Amino acid sequence: MAESAICAWQKLELGTAITTPGNSAELRTGDWKTLRPETDREKCIKCGMCSIYCPEFCISEAEDGYYPADLFYCKGCGICANECPKKAISMIMD
Amino acid sequence: MTKAKGLEVSLAVAEAVKQANVDVIAAYPITPQTHIVEELSVYVANGELDAEYVPVESEHTAMSASVGSSAAGARTYTATSAQGLALMHEILFIASGLRLPIVMTVANRALSAPISIWNDHGDIMAERDIGWVQIFAENGQEAYDLSIAAFKIAEDHRVLLPVCVNIDGFILTHMIEPVLFIDQKKIDAFLPPFNPALTLDPKKPVTMGPVGVPEVYAESRKQCEQALINSREIVAEVFDQWGKTFDRNYKLIEKNGPDEAKSLFITMGSMGETTMTAVQELTDSGESVGQVRIRLWRPFPKKEFLNAIAGAEELIIIDRALSPGSHNGPVAQEVKALLYDEPVKPRVHNVIAGLGGRDVTVKDFKKMYAMSRKNELDPNYTIWGVRSDA
Ligand code: SF4
Ligand code: SF4
Numbered sequence: 001m002a003e004s005a006i007c008a009w010q011k012l013e014l015g016t017a018i019t020t021p022g023n024s025a026e027l028r029t030g031d032w033k034t035l036r037p038e039t040d041r042e043k044c045i046k047c048g049m050c051s052i053y054c055p056e057f058c059i060s061e062a063e064d065g066y067y068p069a070d071l072f073y074c075k076g077c078g079i080c081a082n083e084c085p086k087k088a089i090s091m092i093m094d
Numbered sequence: 095m096t097k098a099k100g101l102e103v104s105l106a107v108a109e110a111v112k113q114a115n116v117d118v119i120a121a122y123p124i125t126p127q128t129h130i131v132e133e134l135s136v137y138v139a140n141g142e143l144d145a146e147y148v149p150v151e152s153e154h155t156a157m158s159a160s161v162g163s164s165a166a167g168a169r170t171y172t173a174t175s176a177q178g179l180a181l182m183h184e185i186l187f188i189a190s191g192l193r194l195p196i197v198m199t200v201a202n203r204a205l206s207a208p209i210s211i212w213n214d215h216g217d218i219m220a221e222r223d224i225g226w227v228q229i230f231a232e233n234g235q236e237a238y239d240l241s242i243a244a245f246k247i248a249e250d251h252r253v254l255l256p257v258c259v260n261i262d263g264f265i266l267t268h269m270i271e272p273v274l275f276i277d278q279k280k281i282d283a284f285l286p287p288f289n290p291a292l293t294l295d296p297k298k299p300v301t302m303g304p305v306g307v308p309e310v311y312a313e314s315r316k317q318c319e320q321a322l323i324n325s326r327e328i329v330a331e332v333f334d335q336w337g338k339t340f341d342r343n344y345k346l347i348e349k350n351g352p353d354e355a356k357s358l359f360i361t362m363g364s365m366g367e368t369t370m371t372a373v374q375e376l377t378d379s380g381e382s383v384g385q386v387r388i389r390l391w392r393p394f395p396k397k398e399f400l401n402a403i404a405g406a407e408e409l410i411i412i413d414r415a416l417s418p419g420s421h422n423g424p425v426a427q428e429v430k431a432l433l434y435d436e437p438v439k440p441r442v443h444n445v446i447a448g449l450g451g452r453d454v455t456v457k458d459f460k461k462m463y464a465m466s467r468k469n470e471l472d473p474n475y476t477i478w479g480v481r482s483d484a
Contacts, residue, residue, distance in 0.1 A: 007313070012310070
């Protein structure tokens with residue numbers, strides 16, 4: 001369901017159907033976190049453990065080899081920070 | 095138009111569904127609905143009806159399969175009764191929530207326990223809030239006519255909601271009545287092929303029934319309810335068109351007896367015919383009494399109902415279902431809530447009659463009338479004829 005579904009009832013699709021498949025990617029699901037992850041690049045060894053553990057699958061490898069979180073979806077659960085073998089991730093107030 | 099033919103009402107309904115040229119029937123047999131779907135399965139088996147008959151393993155599946163086939167763009171029919179309707183419960187809301195124009199006959203029957211196969215309205219009254227258009231037929235002809243009209247109402251793009259046609263179990267389903275059948279060509283002209291607004295199509299994929307997050311759910315419910323409210327006008331329009339095309343007239347609310355009648359019986363379903371005889375006999379003996387029949391139960395036709403009862407001093411509302419722990423039966427609750435805003439209110443008596451197939455005769459209606467005149471009916475409701483030691 002996209003942001004566009006948050007509209008007046010008259011504008012909703014018939015039976016609240018989704019007529020543009022895959023549009024859930026457009027919904028900002030990371031809007032209620034209180035803490036967000038921040039990576040210390042000095043400590044990070046680019047092992048990718050954080051991306052494996054993230055329950056939102058919102059961490060992926062960037063071109064430079066680091067693993068940034070996509071804050072559009074990140075819920076701030078802190079699992080990545082907890083699992084990082086180098087303690088490179090700290091959770092800071094959003 | 096051919097001449098009237100004596101036929102069991104269930105078979106007349108099956109004929110109506112066949113003539114409506116349905117694509118899919120998904121049903122599970124339950125007394126007293128069985129003859130309808132049994133006859134339809136014969137039509138499909140012998141090639142008289144080119145449709146898919148899905149012999150499901152339960153009513154829950156009957157309604158689920160109906161949702162699927164309607165979503166795929168097929169004209170879909172099912173029928174049930176009592177426990178079967180209760181087993182469909184959760185899917186009934188999905189059918190209306192997804193705006194699927196399924197047509198269902200409910201052969202009204204009392205709910206267990208104790209086990210009863212006989213008629214009352216307890217089954218549909220437990221499903222009042224499913225968001226479906228709910229119509230009541232009074233006799234065999236109406237059951238046939240309204241079963242065809244139901245498809246036209248449901249599939250109208252201003253409605254797109256499921257429609258349930260209620261016919262009293264046994265009293266109608268198993269009665270042989272004279273029914274005027276309509277030529278297929280005329281029905282085809284009245285009811286064009288189903289033109290769905292949205293379908294499951296791999297070439298143009300859609301998701302039906304996604305999660306409605308808190309930011310969306312209320313708007314989604316509002317959309318469905320508004321469609322149901324708006325359907326009132328379309329039901330009236332289809333009835334009107336039916337009258338003009340086939341010369342049999344139906345109204346959302348129907349009045350019978352003298353216009354200026356001081357006391358009015360309010361009825362729904364087949365009991366209305368018995369009331370009609372009682373009203374005639376009472377009128378003949380000089381009493382000022384009439385009758386208002388509710389044909390469209392959901393959406394409730396507020397304006398038409400208030401017009402019909404204008405000027406009456408007293409209403410005797412007959413409910414064929416109990417609403418345990420409430421002040422009244424379901425119909426009386428509805429009417430009393432409506433009257434709250436009216437400057438002039440008639441007195442309201444509520445009689446709960448005919449539970450689990452108990453007979454209600456002309457004599458009973460006359461007695462109700464006499465008791466209401468003497469103010470002998472319970473101020474909330476009276477369960478008619480219940481044996482008591484007190
Ligand atoms: S805080 Fe939770 S959701 Fe956000 S990136 Fe880390 S593991 Fe993923
Ligand atoms: S788990 Fe820690 S060290 Fe490994 S990539 Fe993620 S932040 Fe870097």
